Amino acid sequence: MKYVKRSIKKVDGYGILSGKPAYTDDLAPRNSLIVKLLRSPYAFARVRKIDTSEARSLEGVECVLTHEDFPRIPFTRAGQGYPEPSPYDKFALDSYVRYVGDEVAVVAAKDEQTAEKALKLIEVDYEVLNPVLDFEFSEKSPPIHPEDGISGVENQQNNVCSAYEMDIGNIEEELKKCAHVVKHRVYTQAQAHVMMEPHAAFSYIDYQGRLVVVTSSQVPFHIRRILSRVLDIPLRNIRVVKPRIGGGFGGKQAVHGEIYAAAVTLKTGKPSKIIYSRKEVFESSYTRHPMRIDVTLGSDEKGVLKAIDMEILSDTGAYGEHALTTLMVAGSKNLPLYNRVNAVRFKGKVVYTNHTPAGAYRGYGAVQGNFALESAMDILASKLGLDPVKLRQLNMIREGETSPIFKIMGEGREGAEMTIKSCKLEQCVELGKRIFGWSEKFSKRPESGTKVRGVGMAIAMQGSGIAKIDMGSAILKLNDDGSFNLLVGATDLGTGSDTILAQIAAETLNVPVKKVVPYSSDTDLTPFDTGAYASSTTYVSGNAVKRAAEKMKHLIVQHGSKLFNCSEEEVVFNGEEIIGPEQRLPLSEFATKLYYSENQTQLCSTASFVGDEAPPPYMSAFCEIELDTETGKITPVRYVAVVDCGVPINPNLARVQVEGALVQGIGMALYEEVKYDSKGRLMTNSMMNYRIPSRLDIGDIEVHFVESYEPTGPYGAKSVAEIGIDTPPAAISNAVYNAVGIRLHDLPFTPEKVLKALRVKEGF
Amino acid sequence: MxxxxxxxxxxxxxxxxxxxxxxxxxxxxxxxxxxxxxxxxxxxxxxxxxxxxxxxxxxxxxxxxxxxxxxxxxxLEKDKDFEEIRKNLLLEGADQCGYCGPSLLLTVYSLKKRNIKSLQEIQKYLVGNLCRCTGYHSQLRAIKEFMEVGE
Amino acid sequence: MFKAVDYVRPKSIGEAHDLFVSNTNSQILGGGTYLYLSKRTIQLLIDLQETSLKYISQKDGKIRIGAMSTLSDVEESDIFKNAFNGLVKKVVSDIWSYQLRNAATVGGTVYSRLGFSEFLTLLAVLDVDVVFHNTGVISIKDFLKMPPLRDILKEIVITENDLKVSFQVFKRTHFDFPVLSLAVARCDDEFRIAVGSRPGCALLAKDTPKLLSEGCRDLKTVCDSLIREIPFADDLRASSEYRRHVCGVLFKRALSEVL
Incomplete structure (x- = not known):
């Protein structure tokens, strides 16, 4: 392999680091109207009356829109495959507001100051309603969505957005037979993505009268479809362009401000832009789904797992974006880790509350489920007196095996059967254990004193796209100098996927990467792609690129044979030259001829890919923490992660994906606390008060790879984007237990909570 | 005004x-x-x-x-030190979404000018440069080489 | 972000002071690193950067810090490399971020009595005078108790002495405001104890230093005394109850350094 498995520089890195205009706000026309949203100050209210006359008459205000200006079309902000598994429970603007920060009205003005001023001039008469702020009581509370016309909600009266249930074998019977049964309950928080670039979009009408929307989005094709629905204009009249994105992590897998900028542009005919403030990003985009998870594990005397039961209550906030799917992923991306059990039961409900909506976030349920399952595994290990590593080794999935769950549980529907063709989890655990020095560290007796060290571990799996749903496609176009344009719908959100896809094309064509010029995510110019989510790009879009490149190779040979007047079998294309029985031509000359003089034809190949399965990457994680028993503060010391992501196409970029995800996971485990006040206002709504880990808060992190070869992946690759985030909550919680004997079950593990648990243990 | x-x-x-x-x-x-x-x-x-x-x-x-x-x-487009730290970051794949990239480069550049050599000190000076993509370690590898500091 | 109607850069403190007192809706601009959180409309912003208040000097056992010196100036000054065994430098260099310290001023920190400021907690236990243009010299002890003054802070003067000082701080992440900061200074039998980030501004303890001076060395007694006399409150970073606990822990640690 010449161009894959190479850590080449990102194709866009140089320009971006040099400050070239690249992000949405850099590209917006200078004369754009500034769009601002009036947002609800109440967690739950009905708009009785809204008077915009004063705001409208303010000089410089171009338009003010309220719910009366939008057609009443229900939709979901979630950017998912169609038809979406999320309910259509939202309107562009509604007379009900369901969380603090929900949209009430849209203002567009010549500048920011005027827009802000206009917001203050809008008079709203609210009928304030009693909000539902505790998700464990939501089912018994009055409905948050009593309205007519919405669809896909499990039970509007009981606030149940979605529900799911499945079982294999007889869980009750199986548990009765078990020598050891462990029950564990955990709570996870509404983690915020905190991508560095806030949500941003601008729109304008082009010279053909079409709506162009430029947006910092992970899902441009879904945005186009949703805009067409919500704004009630034909899809063909919308073009969505994604420039460079300043991070997403799932937070941009939805339509956010695009609707409002586009509505203003349609109304005024003028370019308009909307840039979310950081407060809006926190309060009014969406978060990770907070969950309560109950796990029951049953094993025999020796620690062979026989039964796993998982029950979840998930809080989707005011709207059901990604509600059902994150719930299902909590099970489907964890339960198959221990695939040889006799019985599995998974059931869960997702309920509405009057909190900021929850949606897609890296890990997507899997991290919540992993925390529950992998903590419970350690509880079982300690009950059995077994090394937690041994317990995993005894039970975990291996190459060549399968799990019935792959077929039963997909995302929002049935999944796809899969026999695991690549799984080096055993080697990941073995290598991690050795590098970390697990045996020695684990067997060390607990220290006394106020600073106590402990070690913990966990394993994880994820997926590579969503089988039979996620689709990627690519177009390769030969240019007259022998270079190629690679047009992909795949959405690079900073991960380096443009680079990786160019590497895959280069490898297949056997041309230098610089001869492949990637261009991604422009609904007018690039072919369809479901978008960058569910760890899909390398596997799904990568496969599409590989296919397109193979087709291109064939086209070159085909046209070479025409030029050389011989049969195709007699022509070889080696990346540099087209070689016939008597002639050889450099690719550039061939292309020049082809476009200017002989058999004039544009060579262009298109290919698509949908996975029949979603091969999981795997990892083992070993961590060491130091706990201050006087303050309860946990300090990460070292984290060793060993990952099987198949063949890493670009090892550097794969490593950075894992390192970055681990740090987000550490943030979730230790620092990122979400607090609401009694009225349902998000208090941790700024980066000042929602602290993500700095470089001094994470300890040493070492990422290693155990390479497997995934036969269905492009050059053996699987995904790597999400898996890194899954283990920190469980591994750190296990380390805390091994250090001081307390079992933490409520994320994040703030010093205050740890101290409380320590005092309970000491019998205070 | x-x-x-x-x-x-x-x-x-x-x-x-x-x-x-x-x-x-x-x-x-x-x-x-x-x-x-x-x-x-x-x-x-x-x-x-x-x-x-x-x-x-x-x-x-x-x-x-x-x-x-x-x-x-x-x-700083033509500045030698700047070119070097930018290159190091690119070689490590530490640029990721790149949104915070220029701010990190500037801060590191200023530390180079002050000739700060202790890794611990460098990390402390950089604590205000948050990054949500990289997990910092790739940046550190790039910066260590640039600042010519060992462990 | 605040709105400002007008902006001036007076060339002298006198001129600045006249503008400040004659215009009731005026605001002194130090580094501006905290002011931006305000949503006020300010008639006149008075920027002190040309009033020659950016200096750190050492003479006759006194260190003078001009109000417009930045926190970085303090951190990087050779004077503080040695003074108080480098403690001032160390404490300041842990504040928020390098970028912020390069702009935030000593005057802004002290005048505004920022609750979360580690620096103020330390200053509170040193021999520090706060010097105002009109009011003159006020000891830090008195200053911390006074209502806001409509006067311009010129400099702070730290008297070098052989106080034995311990500074303790507890933060949840390195780049954060403290949950609590605490400083203890001892000179023979005299003790001073300040607690900051309660979350309110640094406060000097009264009873506990007396206990210590009287020779009480029972850790539980003195810790209980301190957490009894210092008021704590809840905020997003911690509950008052937790702060009280941490105060005891930090106090114990500080005492082990000064006793």
């Missing part, structure tokens, strides 16, 4: 309000490397150099910056 800023060695005249931030002013001048991250001095993304020292342009006023020399990455 009319002000004159010295940015990347050039005098720039512009019309601002007294409360226009330096961030807004620099973007008005087309310096798009200066980006807004948080509104609360909490992320470091808007870092620029003022008289060779990194400051936050989101909580500095344009009017305050008069008489000082402002540097953004646009002004």
């Amino acid at each position: 009319k002000i004159t800023l010295t940015v990347n060695g050039r005098k720039e005249n512009l019309e601002v309000e007294p409360s226009t931030t330096l961030l807004e002013a620099l973007r008005m001048l087309g310096l798009y490397s200066v980006r807004k991250g948080c509104d609360t001095a909490s992320c470091g993304v808007c870092t620029v150099l003022m008289d060779s020292k990194p400051i936050l342009s989101c909580c500095s006023l344009a009017v305050q910056a008069q008489g000082h020399s402002i540097t953004t990455v646009e002004g």
Whole structure:
């Protein structure tokens, strides 16, 4: 392999680091109207009356829109495959507001100051309603969505957005037979993505009268479809362009401000832009789904797992974006880790509350489920007196095996059967254990004193796209100098996927990467792609690129044979030259001829890919923490992660994906606390008060790879984007237990909570 | 009010309000490397150099910056040290989404000029440069080489 | 972000002071690193950067810090490399971020009595005078108790002495405001104890230093005394109850350094 498995520089890195205009706000026309949203100050209210006359008459205000200006079309902000598994429970603007920060009205003005001023001039008469702020009581509370016309909600009266249930074998019977049964309950928080670039979009009408929307989005094709629905204009009249994105992590897998900028542009005919403030990003985009998870594990005397039961209550906030799917992923991306059990039961409900909506976030349920399952595994290990590593080794999935769950549980529907063709989890655990020095560290007796060290571990799996749903496609176009344009719908959100896809094309064509010029995510110019989510790009879009490149190779040979007047079998294309029985031509000359003089034809190949399965990457994680028993503060010391992501196409970029995800996971485990006040206002709504880990808060992190070869992946690759985030909550919680004997079950593990648990243990 | 800023060695005249931030002013001048991250001095993304020292342009006023020399990455295009740290970051794949990239480069660049050699000190100076993509370690590998420090 | 109607850069403190007192809706601008959180409309912003208040000097056992010196100036000054065994430098260099310290001023920190400021907690236990243009010299002890003054802070003066000082701080992440900061200074039998980030501004303890001076060395007694006399409150970073606990822990640690 010449161009894959190479850590080449990102194709866009140089320009971006040099400050070239690249992000949405850099590209917006200078004369754009500034769009601002009036947002609800109440967690739950009905708009009785809204008077915009004063705001409208303010000089410089171009338009003010309220719910009366939008057609009443229900939709979901979630950017998912169609038809979406999320309910259509939202309107562009509604007379009900369901969380603090929900949209009430849209203002567009010549500048920011005027827009802000206009917001203050809008008079709203609210009928304030009693909000539902505790998700464990939501089912018994009055409905948050009593309205007519919405669809896909499990039970509007009981606030149940979605529900799911499945079982294999007889869980009750199986548990009765078990020598050891462990029950564990955990709570996870509404983690915020905190991508560095806030949500941003601008729109304008082009010279053909079409709506162009430029947006910092992970899902441009879904945005186009949703805009067409919500704004009630034909899809063909919308073009969505994604420039460079300043991070997403799932937070941009939805339509956010695009609707409002586009509505203003349609109304005024003028370019308009909307840039979310950081407060809006926190309060009014969406978060990770907070969950309560109950796990029951049953094993025999020796620690062979026989039964796993998982029950979840998930809080989707005011709207059901990604509600059902994150719930299902909590099970489907964890339960198959221990695939040889006799019985599995998974059931869960997702309920509405009057909190900021929850949606897609890296890990997507899997991290919540992993925390529950992998903590419970350690509880079982300690009950059995077994090394937690041994317990995993005894039970975990291996190459060549399968799990019935792959077929039963997909995302929002049935999944796809899969026999695991690549799984080096055993080697990941073995290598991690050795590098970390697990045996020695684990067997060390607990220290006394106020600073106590402990070690913990966990394993994880994820997926590579969503089988039979996620689709990627690519177009390769030969240019007259022998270079190629690679047009992909795949959405690079900073991960380096443009680079990786160019590497895959280069490898297949056997041309230098610089001869492949990637261009991604422009609904007018690039072919369809479901978008960058569910760890899909390398596997799904990568496969599409590989296919397109193979087709291109064939086209070159085909046209070479025409030029050389011989049969195709007699022509070889080696990346540099087209070689016939008597002639050889450099690719550039061939292309020049082809476009200017002989058999004039544009060579262009298109290919698509949908996975029949979603091969999981795997990892083992070993961590060491130091706990201050006087303050309860946990300090990460070292984290060793060993990952099987198949063949890493670009090892550097794969490593950075894992390192970055681990740090987000550490943030979730230790620092990122979400607090609401009694009225349902998000208090941790700024980066000042929602602290993500700095470089001094994470300890040493070492990422290693155990390479497997995934036969269905492009050059053996699987995904790597999400898996890194899954283990920190469980591994750190296990380390805390091994250090001081307390079992933490409520994320994040703030010093205050740890101290409380320590005092309970000491019998205070 | 009319002000004159010295940015990347050039005098720039512009019309601002007294409360226009330096961030807004620099973007008005087309310096798009200066980006807004948080509104609360909490992320470091808007870092620029003022008289060779990194400051936050989101909580500095344009009017305050008069008489000082402002540097953004646009002004370092041809600078040897800058080229090197940029290259190191690219070689490690530590650029990722890149939104915070220029601010990190500027801060590291300023530390190089101060000849700070202790890794611990460097890390401490960089604590205000938050990054959500990389997990920092790839940056550290790139920076270590650039600053010529060992463990 | 606040709005300002007008902006001036007076050339002298006198001029600045006249503008400040004659215009009731005026605001002194230090680094501006905290002011931006305000949503007020300010008639006149008075920027002190040309009033020659950016200096750190050492003479006759006194260190003078001009109000417009930045926190970085303090951190990087050779004077503080040695003074108080480098403690001032160390404490200041842990504040928020390098970028912020390059702009935030000593005057802004002290005048505004920022609750979360580690620096103020330390200053509170040193021999520090706060010097105002009109009011003159006020000891830090008195200053911390006074209502806001409509006057311009010129400089702070730290008297070098052989106080034995311990500074303790507890933060949840390195880049954060403290949950609590605490400083203890001892000179023979005299003790001073300040607690900051309660979350309110640094406060000097009264009873506990007396207990210590009287020779009480029972850790539980003195810790209980301190957490009884210092008021704590809840905020997003911690509950008052937790702060009280941490105060005891930090106090114990500080005492082990000074006793």
